[in-house]
Amino acid sequence: MSEKVGVYICHCGTNIAKTVDVEEVALWAGEQDHVDVAREYKFMCSSLGQELIEEDIKEKGLTKIVVASCSPHMHEKTFRTACVRGGLNPFMFEMANIREHDSWTTDDREAATLKAKALTKAAIERVIHNQPLEPLPVEINPNTLVVGGGIAGISAALELAEAGNHVYLVEREPSIGGHMAQLDKTFPTLDCSACILTPKMVDVGQHPNITLLTYSEVEAVGGYLGNFDVTVRKKARYVDEEHCTGCGICIEKCPYKVVDNVFEAGLGARKVIYRPFPQAVPKYPVIDTENCVYFQRGKCKACQIFCPTDPNSIDFEQQDEILQIVVGNIILATGFDLFDVSQIPQYGYGRLANVFTSLEFERMVNASGPTDGKIVLRDLETPPESVVIIHCVGSRDENYHKYCSKVCCMYSLKFAHLIHERLPEAEVYNCYIDMRTPGKGYEEFYNRLLEEGTHFIRGKVAEVSDVARIEEEEGKLIVQVADTLISKQRRIPVDMVILSPAMEARNDSQEVSQLFRMGCDFDGFFVERHPKLDPVATMTEGIYIAGACQGPKDVPDTVSQGAAAAARVASFISRGTVMMEPIRASINQELCSGCRICNTMCPYNAIVFHEDSNVSEVITALCQGCGTCVAACPSGIITGAHFTNDQLLAQIEGILWDVRSNLDLVPVE
Amino acid sequence: MNKQFEPVIVGFLCNWCSYRAADLAGTARIHYAPNMRPIRVMCSGRVDPQFVLKALREGADGVMIAGCHPGECHYVEGNIKTLRRFILLKKMLAQLGIEDERVQLIWASASEGIILAEAVNRMTEQIRALGPLNWQEKVLGGGNGHGHPAVIEPAQEAEEVLYD
Numbered sequence: 001m002s003e004k005v006g007v008y009i010c011h012c013g014t015n016i017a018k019t020v021d022v023e024e025v026a027l028w029a030g031e032q033d034h035v036d037v038a039r040e041y042k043f044m045c046s047s048l049g050q051e052l053i054e055e056d057i058k059e060k061g062l063t064k065i066v067v068a069s070c071s072p073h074m075h076e077k078t079f080r081t082a083c084v085r086g087g088l089n090p091f092m093f094e095m096a097n098i099r100e101h102d103s104w105t106t107d108d109r110e111a112a113t114l115k116a117k118a119l120t121k122a123a124i125e126r127v128i129h130n131q132p133l134e135p136l137p138v139e140i141n142p143n144t145l146v147v148g149g150g151i152a153g154i155s156a157a158l159e160l161a162e163a164g165n166h167v168y169l170v171e172r173e174p175s176i177g178g179h180m181a182q183l184d185k186t187f188p189t190l191d192c193s194a195c196i197l198t199p200k201m202v203d204v205g206q207h208p209n210i211t212l213l214t215y216s217e218v219e220a221v222g223g224y225l226g227n228f229d230v231t232v233r234k235k236a237r238y239v240d241e242e243h244c245t246g247c248g249i250c251i252e253k254c255p256y257k258v259v260d261n262v263f264e265a266g267l268g269a270r271k272v273i274y275r276p277f278p279q280a281v282p283k284y285p286v287i288d289t290e291n292c293v294y295f296q297r298g299k300c301k302a303c304q305i306f307c308p309t310d311p312n313s314i315d316f317e318q319q320d321e322i323l324q325i326v327v328g329n330i331i332l333a334t335g336f337d338l339f340d341v342s343q344i345p346q347y348g349y350g351r352l353a354n355v356f357t358s359l360e361f362e363r364m365v366n367a368s369g370p371t372d373g374k375i376v377l378r379d380l381e382t383p384p385e386s387v388v389i390i391h392c393v394g395s396r397d398e399n400y401h402k403y404c405s406k407v408c409c410m411y412s413l414k415f416a417h418l419i420h421e422r423l424p425e426a427e428v429y430n431c432y433i434d435m436r437t438p439g440k441g442y443e444e445f446y447n448r449l450l451e452e453g454t455h456f457i458r459g460k461v462a463e464v465s466d467v468a469r470i471e472e473e474e475g476k477l478i479v480q481v482a483d484t485l486i487s488k489q490r491r492i493p494v495d496m497v498i499l500s501p502a503m504e505a506r507n508d509s510q511e512v513s514q515l516f517r518m519g520c521d522f523d524g525f526f527v528e529r530h531p532k533l534d535p536v537a538t539m540t541e542g543i544y545i546a547g548a549c550q551g552p553k554d555v556p557d558t559v560s561q562g563a564a565a566a567a568r569v570a571s572f573i574s575r576g577t578v579m580m581e582p583i584r585a586s587i588n589q590e591l592c593s594g595c596r597i598c599n600t601m602c603p604y605n606a607i608v609f610h611e612d613s614n615v616s617e618v619i620t621a622l623c624q625g626c627g628t629c630v631a632a633c634p635s636g637i638i639t640g641a642h643f644t645n646d647q648l649l650a651q652i653e654g655i656l657w658d659v660r661s662n663l664d665l666v667p668v669e
Numbered sequence: 670m671n672k673q674f675e676p677v678i679v680g681f682l683c684n685w686c687s688y689r690a691a692d693l694a695g696t697a698r699i700h701y702a703p704n705m706r707p708i709r710v711m712c713s714g715r716v717d718p719q720f721v722l723k724a725l726r727e728g729a730d731g732v733m734i735a736g737c738h739p740g741e742c743h744y745v746e747g748n749i750k751t752l753r754r755f756i757l758l759k760k761m762l763a764q765l766g767i768e769d770e771r772v773q774l775i776w777a778s779a780s781e782g783i784i785l786a787e788a789v790n791r792m793t794e795q796i797r798a799l800g801p802l803n804w805q806e807k808v809l810g811g812g813n814g815h816g817h818p819a820v821i822e823p824a825q826e827a828e829e830v831l832y833d
């Protein structure tokens with residue numbers, strides 16, 4: 001083999017050079033077989049570093065390039081492009097990760113240098129076997145699926161639809177809107193949530209480019225970037241959307257009410273045939289069959305009797321519909337759940353009537369909520385004279401969630417403001433661990449509250465109880481808190497306590513991430529492709545995330561992510577075709593024995609068996625390049641491009657260069 | 670002065686989860702044993718048992734295969750296939766007299782840098798305690814390397830069965 005390899009060892013400033021003796025590695029690399037030139041350089045990724053490679057290719061006629069620097073997930077593309085500029089096929093390049101996998105993981109200079117040599121040698125041995133490959137063109141279906149109709153999904157869907165692309169928006173609940181629809185005012189500007197959200201919901205409902213599928217869920221996802229096959233179950237509403245005018249008479253006439261644990265957070269009731277809230281989009285109601293007397297006992301039909309449309313819009317026989325759609329890209333915007341505060345029994349929720357959750361309070365202060373916006377105790381009459389708002393319930397807590405939920409400080413301040421506004425006489429206490437108000441206008445909002453006379457107590461609340469010790473505590477809730485600013489335990493007797501629970505990943509986020517074949521982190525939030533540079537893409541091509549499903553965030557951040565995800569998708573759509581890595585399997589048809597073992601290995605059904613010629617074949621467009629079939633083929637005649645046996649075996653030999661036993665002694669194969 | 674034995678472990682890390690877990694461990698400056706030398710594969714399902722044998726034969730004291738958690742595989746269920754294959758491989762390795770700790774399969778998602786680092790530390794310690802593999806002697810049955818591969822000490826139980 002007359003390969004001429006160029007090896008470049010990067011200092012990465014001091015990131016690598018501090019722990020790895022880069023001069024030594026470069027000198028040593030220069031002595032290895034096939035290596036024509038070996039250099040070390042401060043920053044290989046800089047334009048000067050890249051030019052080094054390009055010039056060496058041109059001047060010295062290098063055929064293969066190795067760069068020992070950071071993770072290929074960081075700069076593989078950069079260096080491949082440099083190779084192309086130098087006139088080489090991009091796959092004639094190999095990267096050794098001596099930063100993330102080496103210099104950053106130890107202070108032991110000797111060991112780090114040895115490991116750097118092993119990784120570099122592995123790359124040199126491997127690159128000799130690298131073959132030129134051409135990227136595969138994939139056509140992008142211009143339709144997009146957005147899952148979740150909160151403000152994240154709404155923003156993404158509208159951006160794409162406005163740009164002229166078709167969007168399927170799938171929402172599990174009967175209406176879009178998500179948590180934002182439940183809020184009263186939004187910090188820090190205090191604009192009314194419904195006033196800014198409803199017009200967007202209406203736009204979604206009416207947009208010619210949006211197919212809105214509410215009360216629906218994704219059941220199965222197949223395919224890959226450019227061509228996902230999605231199965232959606234549209235649950236029966238028992239209301240015929242074609243004829244229903246949304247007049248609401250059925251709701252009015254329905255004689256049965258149940259507690260609304262979803263939209264009203266348990267604080268209010270709704271009818272059994274219902275619309276979650278008056279501005280719901282779409283306007284069609286849904287029958288809650290579990291509580292419907294007709295469905296349970298076969299009698300009533302009040303809704304049908306009073307329905308004024310012709311033909312009648314109530315359809316007790318309606319069935320779930322299964323829809324098949326094809327989309328090029330998918331945006332997940334499934335939002336968050338709130339931490340179940342009853343897990344912290346010492347805060348008394350569920351036991352002490354006047355302990356509320358933040359979401360209950362949002363519904364309470366909402367003018368269209370169950371109390372018409374009046375702030376009252378659980379008896380729904382008495383206004384409280386004093387209120388404690390407890391921050392970080394389940395957040396920043398070793399026992400529950402270690403992370404900060406990011407929005408609770410701000411909405412807890414918002415609550416204090418709303419109480420001052422509606423009950424000017426009431427005393428309001430905010431018990432916080434640290435006040436976290438980073439954001440445009442947020443610190444100013446905090447200052448405003450300081451001026452409004454809110455009592456701020458820095459300390460974690462130990463307990464909320466109703467056991468009075470002194471007369472002033474009789475009939476009150478007593479909040480026991482260590483005030484760390486004055487180093488004193490305090491007992492604050494109040495009428496009402498509001499808990500601000502952690503924002504959690506959806507309880508089904510694990511299943512959803514599996515359905516869409518992407519990852520979620522330890523806390524259940526979906527994982528972005530890169531925490532800084534690629535915050536809305538996922539490890540799976542064609543699948544994006546936006547909003548609180550990725551981590552706790554407020555409305556402005558959520559909207560930005562929705563728009564960002566839409567922009568990423570739009571760029572794919574406008575390109576029409578994208579080039580994919582040609583890392584695919586192929587079967588040598590001459591040698592295939594037709595055993596069909598590979599057929600069942602493939603998770604994408606990308607391998608077909610030809611009965612006539614008795615051989616299997618990989619459909620390149622379906623293959624995703626995992627290589628499971630390659631490893632399984634008993635004849636060893638499936639090739640996994642760019643991860644061939646030759647490449648990997650050579651890499652193993654290279655990585656063990658210093659400990660390889662004397663092969664001459666062993667009769668090989 | 671006696672230098673402590675530093676085992677060499679070859680790690681086969683899948684591109685999507687465990688390779689990135691190792692990236693994250695580095696980015697987060699988590700310090701761990703420098704004994705594991707990673708090789709990237711697209712999926713742990715690509716790890717052909719012959720790669721493991723090759724690494725052991727070429728002088729590695731241990732092999733770590735790391736993939737996404739079951740159910741989180743980027744390729745749906747490549748890791749499950751790895752697991753099945755791994756169980757068979759382990760049976761064979763045991764017959765060759767290769768200790769259980771030397772070849773391990775672990776799961777680490779892209780966000781679990783710490784889990785990967787801890788696994789490397791743990792495995793390094795376990796293999797350090799076992800000492801070098803010495804494929805020549807252990808598997809080929811003789812220091813000169815000319816031993817016949819078939820000469821393998823039968824396991825205790827097997828012997829009992831034989832003479833029953």
Ligand SMILES: Cc1cc2nc3c(=O)[nH]c(=O)nc-3n(C[C@H](O)[C@H](O)[C@H](O)COP(=O)(O)OP(=O)(O)OC[C@H]3O[C@@H](n4cnc5c(N)ncnc54)[C@H](O)[C@@H]3O)c2cc1C
Nearest residue numbers: 148150151152172178179186187334335336547548554555
């Ligand atoms: C009490 C409280 C007060 C707040 N106050 C403010 C404020 O004043 N200002 C501010 O900026 N932020 C505030 N926030 C934060 C705000 O609610 C969030 O930033 C915002 O709702 C996140 O939007 P989202 O679309 O990501 O998620 P969500 O609002 O949770 O929407 C997700 C949607 O996806 C749907 N869905 C979930 N899973 C599926 C599935 N598998 N299939 C189909 N559909 C699915 C859900 O039904 C829901 O409609 C507050 C939060 C709380 C809890």
